[in-house]
Amino acid sequence: xxxxxxxxxxxxxxxxxxxxxxxxxxxxxxxxxxxxxxxxxxxxxxxxxxxxxxxxxxxxxxxxxxxxxxxxxxxxxxxxxxxxxxxxxxxxxxxxxxxxxxxxxxxxxxxxxxxxxxxxxxxxxxxxxxxxxxxxxxxxxxxxxxxxxxxxxxxxxxxxxxxxxxxxxxxxxxx
Amino acid sequence: xxxxxxxxxxxxxxxxxxxxxxxxxxxxxxxxxxxxxxxxxxxxxxxxxxxxxxxxxxxxxxxxxxxxxxxxxxxxxxxxxxxxxxxxxxxxxxxxxxxxxxxxxxxxxxxxxxxxxxxxxxxxxxxxxxxxxxxxxxxxxxxxxxxxxxxxxxxxxxxxxxxxxxxxxxxxxxxxxxxxxxxxxxxxxxxxxxxxxxxxx
Numbered sequence: 001x002x003x004x005x006x007x008x009x010x011x012x013x014x015x016x017x018x019x020x021x022x023x024x025x026x027x028x029x030x031x032x033x034x035x036x037x038x039x040x041x042x043x044x045x046x047x048x049x050x051x052x053x054x055x056x057x058x059x060x061x062x063x064x065x066x067x068x069x070x071x072x073x074x075x076x077x078x079x080x081x082x083x084x085x086x087x088x089x090x091x092x093x094x095x096x097x098x099x100x101x102x103x104x105x106x107x108x109x110x111x112x113x114x115x116x117x118x119x120x121x122x123x124x125x126x127x128x129x130x131x132x133x134x135x136x137x138x139x140x141x142x143x144x145x146x147x148x149x150x151x152x153x154x155x156x157x158x159x160x161x162x163x164x165x166x167x168x169x170x171x172x173x174x175x
Numbered sequence: 176x177x178x179x180x181x182x183x184x185x186x187x188x189x190x191x192x193x194x195x196x197x198x199x200x201x202x203x204x205x206x207x208x209x210x211x212x213x214x215x216x217x218x219x220x221x222x223x224x225x226x227x228x229x230x231x232x233x234x235x236x237x238x239x240x241x242x243x244x245x246x247x248x249x250x251x252x253x254x255x256x257x258x259x260x261x262x263x264x265x266x267x268x269x270x271x272x273x274x275x276x277x278x279x280x281x282x283x284x285x286x287x288x289x290x291x292x293x294x295x296x297x298x299x300x301x302x303x304x305x306x307x308x309x310x311x312x313x314x315x316x317x318x319x320x321x322x323x324x325x326x327x328x329x330x331x332x333x334x335x336x337x338x339x340x341x342x343x344x345x346x347x348x349x350x351x352x353x354x355x356x357x358x359x360x361x362x363x364x365x366x367x368x369x370x371x372x373x374x375x376x
Contacts (some may be wrong), residue, residue, distance in 0.1 A: 005184055009264060012187040015194055016260035023253030030247045050227035055209045060226065064209055068202030074195025078188040085177040085184070086364060089334045094362045097334065098177050101366035105330050108369055157333045158367075 004082040011077055015070075083124050090159040097158070099123050106130075106154055113150065115143045128155065128162040133169045140170040176314075176323055176364050179267040190260050271295050272317040276354045289353055291315040298322070298349050305341045307332040309368055315359075322346065322359045330369045338363065 025041050032040040039046055053060050086096035103121045110119040110132060118133040128151060134143055144166060151164040168175045207213040208222045215221040219231035227235075235242055271291025278285045295313040302311035302324070310327040328337050342361060350358045 008184055008187050008191065011191060012260060013264050015191070016257045016264070019194070019253045019257035019260070023250045023255075023257060026246050026250030027254070030243050030250065033243060047227070051225050051232070053226045054224070055205070055222050055226065056211070060205075061209050064202050064205045067198050068206065071195045071198030071200075071202055074191045075199065076195075078192035078195060082184070082188075085181040089365075092334065092338060094360065095334050095338055096178055096364050098364055098366045101327075101368065105367035105369065108330070159333065159335055 004077065004080050005085075007077050008082075011074060015074065081124070083122070087123055087160060087162070090161045092159070097160075102158075106151070109150060109154065110147060113143070113146055116147070123162065126163055128160070128164045130164065130166045131169070132166065135171060137171050140168055140173070140175055143170075144168045144175055176267060176325060176362070178362065178364060183263050183267070186263050187260070190256070190263075269295075269312070269314045269323075271315050274315070274317050274353055274355065291317065294349065294353055297352075298324075298345060301345045301348060302326065302341060307337050308341055317355070317359075320357060320359050322349075322361050324361060324363045325366070326363060327366045327368045330367050332367075334363075334365050337365070 028041050029039065032038065038044065043049070083099060085099055087099050087102055089095040089097065103123055106128070107119050107121045110116055110121070110130065115134050115136050116132055117135050120131040122129045130147065130151065132143070132147055134140060136143060147166050147168065148164065151166065154160070155162055155164060204216065208216065208220060211222050213222065215223075219228065219234050221228055221230075271294070273291045274289045274294060276287045276289065278287060294315045298313045298315075299311040302308050302313075307329050308326055309329060312325040314323040316323065324342065326337065326342075328334070342363065346358060346361055349355070
């Protein structure tokens with residue numbers, strides 16, 4: 001489960017709603033001022049409050065911190081690396097594989113290999129990362145060669161421009 | 176389709192970065208004043224006075240109309256950006272467009288309308304007949320000249336092969352049968368599924 005798309009959606013909805021509310025408040029107050037109606041949505045003493053609050057007041061500092069933290073989290077979610085939902089097929093600009101389905105398909109193929117106990121496959125923009133576990137104690141390099149060959153075949157037959165990256169865990173080591 | 180969701184997420188991330196940068200910049204400027212790291216920014220923003228000091232109030236009164244127009248512009252901009260951003264969160268749904276064909280008979284003038292849903296189902300059935308395709312979903316966007324497909328394909332099949340042997344002939348057939356003005360562009364998302372998985376689902 002990748003959390004970045006979920007955070008992106010949740011934060012986007014919250015901030016979009018906040019922008020709309022802020023915009024409506026500003027527009028209503030400006031129009032109300034033009035008609036001489038005074039403060040409409042905000043409290044009547046808004047001006048005097050701003051004349052009383054000082055920059056180092058606790059409530060002002062807390063507000064500044066909250067705004068800064070929200071801004072920082074938004075930027076972090078925006079720049080955090082996110083695996084693509086689709087994987088392009090080389091030479092076919094309008095054809096994509098759905099990443100999750102492709103990962104599952106490759107995982108099943110690896111787990112069908114003799115000696116593989118468990119496999120994990122993750123695809124990002126450039127790489128096809130595979131973590132393979134085996135219970136074999138002897139000649140793990142043979143199994144790794146089989147996985148390498150399988151992935152080379154998969155990337156070639158499916159026309160994927162991905163660099164396979166295989167890590168094999170066996171009793172007593174990692175290769 | 177996943178490619179549309181992908182695009183939506185990218186747009187949302189751009190919005191997040193821009194809005195986040197604006198919020199953070201504001202917080203940093205205010206933080207500099209609150210901590211006393213900066214004494215003042217102009218006369219209106221002074222760390223030793225209130226948020227809205229006499230100079231700031233005077234400035235607001237002198238340029239009242241300009242500030243009101245500026246605030247109105249910013250307010251409208253916030254509403255528009257917020258609405259676009261919110262609309263971008265709506266998950267893509269399939270929307271079929273009907274296709275109209277001029278009656279060719281010389282003694283009977285008129286137009287025939289083929290429902291987009293019917294065209295999509297016909298194409299889905301045509302694609303799903305092929306053993307390499309486990310399941311097909313189609314969306315007909317005649318105005319854009321686009322057909323979007325989501326295909327569950329057999330694990331052993333490659334996308335290239337399915338496009339060449341299954342999709343292209345099916346698109347040719349639907350173009351001819353439905354008398355489409357031109358061969359539509361086809362956008363395809365493929366899901367490789369093993370036969371056992373597809374039987375269970």
